[in-house]
Amino acid sequence: MREQLLDFQQGRLVPDLVTSVRRHLDGCGDCAHADQVERELTQVLERRTPQYSAPVALKRKLAANWPTPAPVVPRRRVRSWLRLFLPPVVLATAALLFLVPDMRGLVAPKGPAASVMIGEAVNDHVRLLQSERPLEVESSGIHQVIPWFSGKLDFAPGIRFAGDAEFPLRGGAVGYFVDRKAAALVYGRRLHSISLFVFKAEGLPWPSAPLEPAGRAHVYRTAARGFNVLLWRDGELGYALVSDVSAGDLMLLASKLAPPA
């Protein structure tokens, strides 16, 4: 009966149960008292729990960081000859862009949404570095690290590069990338750490240009807050590589992580 008191008070019980609880409370002093105490607790919590409001400066910052809508351009009448020739031209351009990935950069510049992924990659890398125990599994053996993720992620990270003398594997951990779980693997480069985050790629604002080949991957290369960042997709998975080592070193590691087929 006691377990049902909260549901009873919040109107979550079916009518038959409500009648039965009421009847019980009429005849049971202990439960009636418990009901009274629960009601009092709810009232006290609702009336007196301190509520914190977001500072105005934070609200302004949040509003400023959310992208503003693109201006709505009024439609103009398209001349009839344009209607005739435009579709083939668009198709040809799309085909050209598909065949020559590097050209995508000419027409699809990095949007503000891409900065979310870049910022997330850098933040995650910094958090890893700042943690007292960043690695949940410390091992240089890929056959120890990758199986460790079993049951902790709903995808297989798909990493086969076991590390080498240039980029020794240090271990791994489970974290989040934006809104989803991610496998975090840490490789070394001399005294530097390189974080590799693997996550499901769908639904993220992937930057579309400019892309550079690294092994079989086409990577987006950028820098933020002093860190070099590479992002790429391979099938259903996405990869983010972050470190303060040179971009060239990161490209080299990316080509090892995604060796040519």
Add this chain to the structure above:
Amino acid sequence: MSRGGEAGQAWELGREALAYADTLYNLARYLAGNDSDAEDLVQETYSRALGSSGQFTPGTNLKAWLFRILRNTFISQYRRQRGNPVVGGLDTVAPIPPAAADISWVRDDVELDRLRKVMAEDIERALMTLSEDARTVILLDLEGLSEVETAEVMGCAVGTVKSRLSRARAALRLLLKDWKR
């Protein structure tokens, strides 16, 4: 004027999401325990929400969706800071006192009197003593989320929410009862 396309949708979502800044900040403040970390947590939450705005299903509960992102963000940051994220779960942070599992109801009016005299700072102190799970489930309940929505936020079954809420309230009552003013 309608604003078509992905950017337009994200903007609409953002406009709506920003209305929950106070609500999110309140939970963040209770999770993080201080203003500075709470601000970071809320900023990170909005950043993640923006990054995955395409995954939000219009017509579903935006507040619950944002709460889920906030809590996941907190957990991932918390785990990274504490080092041992996987084992034990968040109940290890500050477990509910063992006595709370077996609450003996006070049959006189002492507890009622005590509850009526509880002050805001007592409640806050008691909430901060609870485990993260217990604190969250109480705050989400106060926010008016249904058990189903709370279950979505916390990534657990509805039955688990019910039992967690019941245990959390019991633990809170014990704490409030024991603190004599």
